[in-house]
Amino acid sequence: MAVTQRVADPRSREEKLSDLRRQLASLPDRHRPVKTAEAPPEAPGIGPSAPPGGVGVLPVHPGIAHLLPGGGLQRGTVATVSGAAALEVSLVATMTAAGARVAVCGLPGFGALAAVEQGADLGRIAIVPGPLPDPVVVASILLDGADVVLCGLGGISVPPSRARAITARARSKGAVLLLKDGRWDGASLHLQARVRGYAGIGARSGRGRIRAVDVVFSARGRGCLGGARMYG
Numbered sequence: 710m711a712v713t714q715r716v717a718d719p720r721s722r723e724e725k726l727s728d729l730r731r732q733l734a735s736l737p738d739r740h741r742p743v744k745t746a747e748a749p750p751e752a753p754g755i756g757p758s759a760p761p762g763g764v765g766v767l768p769v770h771p772g773i774a775h776l777l778p779g780g781g782l783q784r785g786t787v788a789t790v791s792g793a794a795a796l797e798v799s800l801v802a803t804m805t806a807a808g809a810r811v812a813v814c815g816l817p818g819f820g821a822l823a824a825v826e827q828g829a830d831l832g833r834i835a836i837v838p839g840p841l842p843d844p845v846v847v848a849s850i851l852l853d854g855a856d857v858v859l860c861g862l863g864g865i866s867v868p869p870s871r872a873r874a875i876t877a878r879a880r881s882k883g884a885v886l887l888l889k890d891g892r893w894d895g896a897s898l899h900l901q902a903r904v905r906g907y908a909g910i911g912a913r914s915g916r917g918r919i920r921a922v923d924v925v926f927s928a929r930g931r932g933c934l935g936g937a938r939m940y941g
Contacts, residue, residue: 767856767885768807770799772924773900778932782857785880787872788898788930789888790859794820795924796902797859797889802827804857805834812851815839815861816889839863844891849875852882862891869894898930 766781774780782788782800790796801811802824813819814837825831835855840863841847848860852875867875872893879886888896905923 765883767804767809770803773799773926773928776926776928776933777898782885782898784856784883784885786898787876787879787886787888787893787896788900789893789896790900790902791889793902793904793924794818794823795904796900796926797887798823799827800887801834801857801859802829805830809833809856810854811835811857811859812837812855813859814847814851815841815844815863816859819859845871845875848886848888849878852878852884852886855884857885857887859887859889861889862893864891866892867894898928898933901927901929903927 765784766779767784768774768781769777782804790800797816798820801813801819805811805824806828808830810833812835817839819836821829821831821834821836824834835851837847837851839861841861844860844862844865845867848858851858851860858879872895875886876895903925905925
């Protein structure tokens with residue numbers, strides 16, 4: 710049986726915080742105008758699309774946009790993401806391509822290459838590797854300089870009082886906090902992705918080259934329209 714030894718980070722708390730702030734400072738100007746969400750096309754069988762997004766809405770992939778009120782993610786809100794990693798990759802790709810600054814923390818397996826292949830602007834992404842001793846503290850700091858913070862909680866359950874404080878911080882900064890792999894009560898939106906199948910693999914042999922992935926997205930929250938499928 711293999712035993713993994715975790716080596717403590719010798720840096721002090723102040724040094725770690727300074728390093729985080731340096732990463733944020735290396736990103737392009739946060740105040741560069743971000744393209745807002747456009748009115749998503751009407752989805753067959755789902756009904757009329759949500760109204761066009763305003764200045765407080767960050768764009769998402771069209772396959773998800775019609776599920777959300779305003780066609781995107783509202784600034785100053787907290788949302789949870791779960792399921793297939795295609796969801797957070799798509800979100801990061803679309804938002805950075807529109808000019809948003811995104812900080813990713815506590816997700817060592819985040820697919821930066823996959824995001825770039827979907828059009829992400831790598832220069833607008835700051836990645837803080839995990840696991841993190843206290844992901845909530847890191848996310849709170851990153852909210853100071855990013856439009857979007859994608860944070861892996863590492864399976865922890867965040868106390869309601871602490872969650873409310875960070876939610877208020879996201880609201881005051883006009884940022885979006887996306888959380889994965891943990892429990893956070895009070896999130897206004899819950900996004901999920903599930904892979905239903907692959908195209909290009911032989912039904913009998915189980916072999917072949919994957920040409921497309923069939924992903925099902927769903928959204929829960931006030932004003933959400935349920936779920937939709939997307940091929941990528």
